[in-house]
Amino acid sequence: MSMSQSYDRGLIEDFGRWREFSAGMWAWIFHKFTGWVLVGYLFTHVAVLSTALTSASADPATVAANQDLYTQTIRTLESLLVVRVLEVGLLAVAVFHILNGTRLLLVDLGIGLESQDRSFYASLILTGAIVVASVPTFLAGVSL
Amino acid sequence: MAEHYSSFRAGGRLWLWQRITAAFLIVVLAFHFFLLHFVHHADEVTFLMSANRMETWSYYSLMVLFLVTATFHGVNGVYNALINVGLSGTKRQVVKGVLVVASLLLLVQGFRTANAWAGIDLLPIL
Numbered sequence: 001m002s003m004s005q006s007y008d009r010g011l012i013e014d015f016g017r018w019r020e021f022s023a024g025m026w027a028w029i030f031h032k033f034t035g036w037v038l039v040g041y042l043f044t045h046v047a048v049l050s051t052a053l054t055s056a057s058a059d060p061a062t063v064a065a066n067q068d069l070y071t072q073t074i075r076t077l078e079s080l081l082v083v084r085v086l087e088v089g090l091l092a093v094a095v096f097h098i099l100n101g102t103r104l105l106l107v108d109l110g111i112g113l114e115s116q117d118r119s120f121y122a123s124l125i126l127t128g129a130i131v132v133a134s135v136p137t138f139l140a141g142v143s144l
Numbered sequence: 145m146a147e148h149y150s151s152f153r154a155g156g157r158l159w160l161w162q163r164i165t166a167a168f169l170i171v172v173l174a175f176h177f178f179l180l181h182f183v184h185h186a187d188e189v190t191f192l193m194s195a196n197r198m199e200t201w202s203y204y205s206l207m208v209l210f211l212v213t214a215t216f217h218g219v220n221g222v223y224n225a226l227i228n229v230g231l232s233g234t235k236r237q238v239v240k241g242v243l244v245v246a247s248l249l250l251l252v253q254g255f256r257t258a259n260a261w262a263g264i265d266l267l268p269i270l
Contacts, residue, residue: 032225039218043246046211046254055191056260063191070191078187087186094177098170105166134181141187 023117027100034097041090048073084142091138092131099123158220165217172210191261198261211254219247 055068077083100123197203
């Protein structure tokens with residue numbers, strides 16, 4: 001297929017057709033879903049980190065004793081198992097978006113166009129492997 | 145090319161910037177996760193340690209660039225996704241305005257937070 005030809009992949013937004021979806025369409029859907037999660041997290045993340053504004057003007061002794069709002073907020077969140085599990089989910093989402101995004105950049109450059117199905121499956125498998133390997137680190141020190 | 149399906153105008157400036165920021169974010173997002181979950185641990189975070197990192201100019205400028213590129217890439221991605229599902233006309237203009245305002249608020253808040261760690265007082269409100 002030359003660059004000037006179009007590829008009619010039908011309406012991906014019609015999820016009723018999911019049984020007909022090819023690997024490339026699943027990659028597109030997963031990339032979009034993980035993108036929504038990441039941009040949602042970005043806004044939440046900056047909001048939580050903003051507690052540092054209060055800590056910056058807090059009494060230095062309070063900050064030195066790690067009793068300031070930022071330190072306490074992060075530590076409280078990290079003490080919750082549900083937050084740790086959500087962080088593993090965030091890692092999965094970020095790793096897939098990074099690997100599939102790399103694949104998309106390469107395809108945009110005309111590299112690997114012929115093996116784009118296989119590189120999508122490779123992205124999924126590598127994401128799974130990295131996430132599984134990271135679980136011990138992400139759950140370290142949390143009480144069940 | 146009239147039938148070519150893309151969420152972007154081929155060769156458009158936003159199309160190119162979405163990819164330039166992607167290439168940067170691939171590296172910096174991976175670094176961010178690695179540094180804050182594997183080198184340091186999320187449950188050991190303290191204000192002083194975060195401040196120590198942010199007082200280094202190289203780290204501070206990398207994080208500010210991270211904020212700017214992530215905001216652009218994320219919000220432009222949302223805009224493209226909405227255009228893909230048929231957003232057009234006045235609605236498209238309104239959504240664009242809302243996204244630009246949301247981006248600016250995020251940038252200002254992120255910048256203020258980075259400055260709080262770095263001990264930089266630019267303006268009384270920043």
